[in-house]
Amino acid sequence: MKYSTILFDSDDTLLDFHASxxxxxxxxxxxxxxxxxxxxxxxxxxxxxxxxxxxxxxELTTDxxxxxxxxxxxxxxxxxxxxxxxxxxxxxxxxxTDFVIDGAVEVxxxxxxKYELNIITNGVGFIQSSRLExxxxxxxxxxxxxxxxxxxxxxxxxxxxxxxxxxxEKDRSKILVIGDSLxxxxxxxxxxxxxxxxxxDESKIxxxxxxxxxxxxxxxxxxx
Numbered sequence: 001m002k003y004s005t006i007l008f009d010s011d012d013t014l015l016d017f018h019a020s021x022x023x024x025x026x027x028x029x030x031x032x033x034x035x036x037x038x039x040x041x042x043x044x045x046x047x048x049x050x051x052x053x054x055x056x057x058x059e060l061t062t063d064x065x066x067x068x069x070x071x072x073x074x075x076x077x078x079x080x081x082x083x084x085x086x087x088x089x090x091x092x093x094x095x096x097t098d099f100v101i102d103g104a105v106e107v108x109x110x111x112x113x114k115y116e117l118n119i120i121t122n123g124v125g126f127i128q129s130s131r132l133e134x135x136x137x138x139x140x141x142x143x144x145x146x147x148x149x150x151x152x153x154x155x156x157x158x159x160x161x162x163x164x165x166x167x168x169e170k171d172r173s174k175i176l177v178i179g180d181s182l183x184x185x186x187x188x189x190x191x192x193x194x195x196x197x198x199x200x201d202e203s204k205i206x207x208x209x210x211x212x213x214x215x216x217x218x219x220x221x222x223x224x
């Protein structure tokens with residue numbers, strides 16, 4: 001086998017963040033007694049995604065992002081609610097979700113005895129840890145690297161240097177990154193000289209080049 005160690009992204013690679021987000025955000029607004037519908041979810045998601053991209057570019061901190069997304073949303077709809085309180089409520093709901101991407105468990109079962117599996121994820125420590133535990137896939141991984149605990153986000157060199165210092169394999173040609181984000185997972189891998197598998201739409205690939213591309217997680221078994 002060419003690789004000995006695999007670094008898996010979590011959200012939308014193994015865990016279904018879209019399903020988790022939808023469930024948690026509706027529950028949070030219901031508990032806050034604020035109206036929320038499908039159209040508003042799309043608006044919130046757009047705000048959230050734009051801020052996470054800004055975070056990847058180091059234009060704001062994680063703490064700023066978590067409050068700013070609700071501040072902007074409340075400003076748009078005229079809601080008089082503390083954005084930090086809303087984020088705390090949302091986090092409580094999000095931490096209780098356990099949705100897994102179709103095919104992920106079967107892939108992990110196939111790989112668990114052949115490779116050292118680790119997770120690399122941007123996010124808040126207790127949220128990501130809780131979701132991994134509740135989804136029952138935590139057992140497949142030796143280490144969990146979470147940006148909120150490291151103090152740096154993918155694709156930064158600080159994040160990946162921390163990960164590479166911790167894993168046992170030191171030959172970078174034997175370490176593989178798997179994820180759904182070109183700007184986070186694949187860019188971070190390329191910057192560190194690591195091979196990568198991009199799970200997504202090949203037509204979206206521009207200047208950030210993965211080593212391999214698949215359309216769904218089950219297809220990675222054809223590569224490794």
